Amino acid sequence: GFRTVLLSMDSANSVARLFQDYGWYVATGAVIAYVTWKYATGPDTVEMxxxxxxxxxxxxxxxxxxxxxxxxxxxxxxxxxxxxxxxxxDNSPGVQPSSSSTPQETEPxxxxxxxxxxxxxxxxxxxxxxxxxxxxxxxxxxxxxxxxxxxxxxxxxxxxxxxxxxxxxxxxxxxxxxxxxxxxxxxxxxxxxxxxxxxxxxxxxxxxxxxxxxxxxxxxxxxxxxxxxxxxxxxxxxxxxxxxxxxxxxxxxxxxxxxxxxxxxxxxxxxxxxRARIVRDQNSEYEQALAQDEQRLQEERQARERAANIERKRAEAKQRAEQQKRLRQAVRDSLPSEPAQGEGVISLRIVFPDGNKKVRRFDSESSLKALFEYVMAQEIVDSDGGDIDPQRLRIVTRFPRKILQSSKGNLRDNGIIRDSVLCVEEIFEAN
Structure with missing residues (x-):
């Protein structure tokens, strides 16, 4: 019996230590269990x-x-x-009159x-x-x-x-x-x-x-x-x-x-x-599939049109480039030969839009048209390497700055009587 009492005391001490160490967790679990029980035993969901x-x-x-x-x-x-x-x-033959012998005088x-x-x-x-x-x-x-x-x-x-x-x-x-x-x-x-x-x-x-x-x-x-x-x-x-x-x-x-x-x-x-819902869903799915097919066909058609436009523009650009190349070659063949150094001969350094430079001798009595033809005979590109239309180019002097017109006089008349630097500029349209 004494051993039983000791075992009971040991068990009680173990439980006391357990609560002392884990009492907070036990209390939290009890609260959660109580709240869950209250919710589970609440009003019936079907009735609500x-x-x-x-x-x-x-x-x-x-x-x-x-x-x-x-x-x-x-x-x-x-x-x-x-x-x-x-x-x-009351007058219709299909309606039977009341079977009561005396009509009710009071309304119930x-x-x-x-x-x-x-x-x-x-x-x-x-x-x-x-x-x-x-x-x-x-x-x-x-x-x-x-x-x-x-x-x-x-x-x-x-x-x-x-x-x-x-x-x-x-x-x-x-x-x-x-x-x-x-x-x-x-x-x-x-x-x-x-x-x-x-x-x-x-x-x-x-x-x-x-x-x-x-x-x-x-x-x-x-x-x-x-x-x-x-x-x-x-x-x-x-x-x-x-x-x-x-x-x-x-x-x-x-x-x-x-x-x-x-x-x-x-x-x-x-x-x-x-049955109506199934038909409606089938019609909706069919219309959705039809719309998707139509959208896919439209996207494919637009893609083909874009590809065709790109190909057409590429062909046109290639055709223009070949045409300009032939034109430049024809102008280059028609240019007079470069004069030798001597009296009345000036050396012109020409700077192009891409930074490239060319030097050529001209007679001071040469017309501006000859200068323009020489410039146009060159393959002129912009800073990005794209071809520039010759119609959008002009030649200017640096000091003083002056825009040269191809139809007006010769080099001497325009003040070019000694070695000079000329710039070829691209004309940009004003917005």
């Missing part, structure tokens, strides 16, 4: 993403309101159109806005009813588009024959739970009140011929990927009157069939979208 999408959908809905079919129209004209539609519907849902109507409807149907969203129809459309879920809509007819008790029986329990889990639910009234109603506008938009029967309908919000936020379409999946259902089982079966139909519509549309 769902809330973000919901907020984004509602923001989109506010923008959709300005550009969709729910625009305010003239109140008097709308009321008159509603009255005519009801009269035509009087003139209200959407939120008040939904609040009253939810309270009347009880907790087993579908969870109707208290937002406007445009907000609901935006949410359905983001979540890619079908939309279940109940449109209440003010003069309909379906009572609240019948509706509670049809939508309660299993149908209500199934609709809440698989659909986005919304309800409205088809009463054309003085201020209008969204339910009435929706029914009018999808082409409901009569507003005398309460309706259950399933709608879908369809839009292509990459389209604008307000570029959506409302597709009717199914519509039935509430009075046509006899039991909750029929409502549940109808909801299941509507969900299956919406799934088939979504799959077909997704297939069409994928």
């Amino acid at each position: 993403e769902r809330r973000r999408r919901l907020r984004e959908a509602r923001r989109r809905a506010e923008r959709l309101k300005r550009n969709t079919f729910f625009k305010a129209v003239d109140l008097k004209r709308r009321s008159e159109m509603s009255r005519r539609r009801r009269m035509e519907a 849902f009087p003139q209200m806005d959407t939120k008040s109507f939904l609040s009253s409807l939810t309270e009347s149907l009880g907790p087993d009813a579908p969870t109707f969203m208290p937002d406007s129809i445009m907000d609901v459309f935006a949410i359905a588009r983001v979540q890619r879920r079908p939309l279940f809509v109940y449109l209440h007819a003010p003069t309909g024959v379906v009572s609240i008790e019948n509706l509670r029986g049809l939508l309660g329990s299993s149908p209500g739970q199934y609709l809440s889990q698989n659909f986005i639910c919304w309800a409205g009234t088809m009463r054309d009140s003085q201020h209008g109603s969204e339910g009435y506008e929706l029914a009018k938009h999808i082409g409901i011929p009569s507003f005398t029967h309460s309706l259950l309908m399933v709608l879908g919000v369809v839009s292509d990927e990459g389209t604008a936020e307000d570029d959506v379409a409302i597709q009717v999946v199914a519509i039935k009157t509430a009075a046509s259902f006899r039991s909750p089982v029929e409502v549940l079966q109808w909801a299941v069939s509507c969900q299956d139909a919406w799934g088939r519509i979504g799959a077909k549309r997704q297939m069409e979208t994928s």
Whole structure:
């Protein structure tokens, strides 16, 4: 037992030394582990993403309101159109009159806005009813588009024959739970009140011929990927009157069939979208390849044109050089022979633009033309070794500086009566 106590004390001392030497690292690791644990056990990422999408959908809905079919129209004209539609519907042989022997004198849902109507409807149907969203129809459309879920809509007819008790029986329990889990639910009234109603506008938009029967309908919000936020379409999946259902089982079966139909519509549309995307990508790749080929051909054409220009300029320069060479040779052959030293003979040192110097004797009575012909007969280049056009040359004396003109007199007349130095200069055009 004493040995066990000693071993325990040694272990404790070892742990104490370990903390003393590495306590800072242990504390740092503990802090990092705690922060990691807090982050890992934070709000669920899926729920946060769902809330973000919901907020984004509602923001989109506010923008959709300005550009969709729910625009305010003239109140008097709308009321008159509603009255005519009801009269035509009541007189139409295809619409059955109400089966109730006594018409309802009271309106179960009087003139209200959407939120008040939904609040009253939810309270009347009880907790087993579908969870109707208290937002406007445009907000609901935006949410359905983001979540890619079908939309279940109940449109209440003010003069309909379906009572609240019948509706509670049809939508309660299993149908209500199934609709809440698989659909986005919304309800409205088809009463054309003085201020209008969204339910009435929706029914009018999808082409409901009569507003005398309460309706259950399933709608879908369809839009292509990459389209604008307000570029959506409302597709009717199914519509039935509430009075046509006899039991909750029929409502549940109808909801299941509507969900299956919406799934088939979504799959077909997704297939069409994928096919359109493939075609669009192929067209884009083809156009890109075509543009690259066109650019390559254009670059090759430009390269050939540049090479042709360079070759043409080289040939022209060669032709000019040969022509000037022949001209210089002809001038050199026509020059008189250099006179011998003697009376009246002067020696001229001629400096060319490239620094080269030549000395030649001339008779003082020689014309300036002979001097110019001698200069032009030489192969004159600039400091870089390039040929200079003889038309861009002039001869000047140094002291005093004087520009000689080839057509004026002889050397003596121009003051050249003794050995002198002459400069050949290139004439540069003034900018």
